Amino acid sequence: MRIIGFIAAALLAGLAATGAQAEDLSKVTLRMADQKGGSRALLEAAGELKDVPYKIEWSEFPAAAPLLEALNAGAADGGPVGDAPLVFALAAQAPVRPIAVNRSDPFGTAILGRPDSPLDGAASLKGKRIGTNKGSIGHFIALAALADAGLKPTDVTFAFLPPVDAKTALASGSIDAWATWEPYTALAQVADHDKVIVNGRGLWSGLSYQVATVEAIRTKHAALQDYVERLRRAQRWANEHVDLYAASLAQIVGIPPEAAKLAFERRHTEWIAIDDSVVAAEQHVVDTYAAARVIPTRFEVAPDFDRSFSLTE
Numbered sequence: 001m002r003i004i005g006f007i008a009a010a011l012l013a014g015l016a017a018t019g020a021q022a023e024d025l026s027k028v029t030l031r032m033a034d035q036k037g038g039s040r041a042l043l044e045a046a047g048e049l050k051d052v053p054y055k056i057e058w059s060e061f062p063a064a065a066p067l068l069e070a071l072n073a074g075a076a077d078g079g080p081v082g083d084a085p086l087v088f089a090l091a092a093q094a095p096v097r098p099i100a101v102n103r104s105d106p107f108g109t110a111i112l113g114r115p116d117s118p119l120d121g122a123a124s125l126k127g128k129r130i131g132t133n134k135g136s137i138g139h140f141i142a143l144a145a146l147a148d149a150g151l152k153p154t155d156v157t158f159a160f161l162p163p164v165d166a167k168t169a170l171a172s173g174s175i176d177a178w179a180t181w182e183p184y185t186a187l188a189q190v191a192d193h194d195k196v197i198v199n200g201r202g203l204w205s206g207l208s209y210q211v212a213t214v215e216a217i218r219t220k221h222a223a224l225q226d227y228v229e230r231l232r233r234a235q236r237w238a239n240e241h242v243d244l245y246a247a248s249l250a251q252i253v254g255i256p257p258e259a260a261k262l263a264f265e266r267r268h269t270e271w272i273a274i275d276d277s278v279v280a281a282e283q284h285v286v287d288t289y290a291a292a293r294v295i296p297t298r299f300e301v302a303p304d305f306d307r308s309f310s311l312t313e
Contacts, residue, residue: 023220023221023222023223025053025054025222025223025226026053026054027054028054028055028220028222028223029054029055029056029057030054030055030056030057030077030078030216030220030223030227031056031057031059031075031076031077032056032057032058032059032076032077032078032079032227033058033059033060033061033067033070033071033076033078033079034058034059034060034061034067034079034080035060035061035062035063035064035067035079035080036060036062036183036253037182037183037249037252037253037255037260037263038079038080039079039080039210039231040058040060040252041248041249041252041253042231042234042235042238042245042249043230043231043234044248044252045234045237045238045244045245045248045249045252046233046234046237046238046245047237048230048231048233048234048237049230052226052230053226054223054226056227059075059076061079062162062163062164063085063133063136063162063163064080064081064082064085064086064133064135064136064137065085065088065133065134065135065136067079067080067081068081068085068086068088068094068096068211071089071094071095071096071211071213072089072092072094072095072096074213074215076213077212077213077215077216077220077224078099078210078211078212078213078216078224078227079210079211080208080209080210080211081208081209081211082109082136082137082140082181082207082208082209083137083140083205083208083209083281083282083285084135084136084137084139084140084285084289085133085135085136085137086098086209086211086282086285087135087282087285087286087289087295087301088135088289088295089211090286090299090301090304091286091289091295091296091297091299095213095214095215096211096212096213096214097211097212097213097214097217097304097305097306098209098210098211098274098282098304098305098306099209099210099211099212099217099224099228099306099308099309100209100210100228100231100232100271100274100309100311101207101208101209101210101271101272101273101274101278102207102208102209102210102235102269102270102271102272103205103206103207103208103269103270103272104206104208104267104269104270105201105206105266105267105268106199106200106201106203106204106205106206107199107200107201107266108181108182108185108186108199108200108263108266108267109137109138109141109180109181109182109185109199109200109204109206110141110179110180110181110185110196110197110198110199110200111125111130111138111141111142111145111177111178111179111196111197111198112170112177112178112179112180112185112188112189112194112195112196112197113170113176113177113178113194113195113197114170114171114173114192114194114195115192115193115194115195117176117177117195117197119176119177119197120197121149121197121198122145122146122148122149122151122197122198123149123150123151124197125142125145125146125149125151125155125156125176125177125197125198126151126155126156127155127156128156128157128176128177129156129157129158129159129174129175129176129177130142130156130157130158130159130175130176130177130178130179131158131159131160131161131165131166131169131170131175131177131178131179132158132159132160132161132166132178132179132180133160133161133162133163133166134158134160135294136179136181137181137204138178138179138180138181139158139160139179139294140204140285140288140289141179141198141200141203141204142156142158142179143288143289143292143294144203144204144288145198145203147288148202148203153292153293153294159174159175161175163180163184166178166180167184167188170188170194171192177197178194182263182264182267183249183253183255183259183260183263183264185263186255186259186260186262186263187255187256187259187263189259189262190256190258190259190262191256205281205284205285207278207281207282210227210228210231212224212306217306217308221308224309225309225310228271228309228311229311231271232271232311235269235270235271238264239268239269239270242261242264242265243261245264246260246261246264246265247260249263249264271311272311273311274305274307278305279301279302279305282301282305283300283301283302286298286299286301
């Protein structure tokens, strides 16, 4: 199946290049799925949603897993996901492909505890109950942290919860720790004074993706190319206007300005080219999940990347 996928990807790239030449952007509607504080907030703040030559229909999801389900069901054309949840979609042979990638400081992808928690470091998690979204980047960080401390996944109990439920469970004491990501980490630190038990540095590559469905790549290639260029420009603008962007982000997603600024400023996000090092980093996530039996079997991820999109300067 993976060989077939590689051949299909090669054919798709050729079809996309041909289709892009004839694509009338004024007749295109991109159905973009998003996450809280994600692409739409960035594009709006940077003014990149002005004079878009195609229509964008937005839908928002609390995490990558339901976003990817929407793409798999054909209810959306693309959206932003972390490298860990992407593995689940690719393992299930969902018709989605990473088309662009960004790298950020992984500190805010972290395992949190209550302010008075005695937990400190991955080794202290043994025997504890950790809440996270199954297959999320939070789940990956938890597994990576346990392995780094010489622990097995079975040395803890996972409670698979969406972010809002996990936040409530942590506050009530029904879980001991919460493995999550930005902006939830910054919000928990600012609003609830939760402590960082383990941060993602040294455990995670910091890579996240813009993905699109195979059908959207085939039929809306030029619009998707323009869209990822807008994301790159918007990110550059935000990096140069931290205070202004943080204030806009806080208003758009409804979180305190100090949390928005903390979440954004420490990430230092930049869009980069999909190259062999990116593919290798994603393969590491596949291997980690396969070793922990989170996915049924290991597979080669390289054929699933679409390199027909470019990020120009």
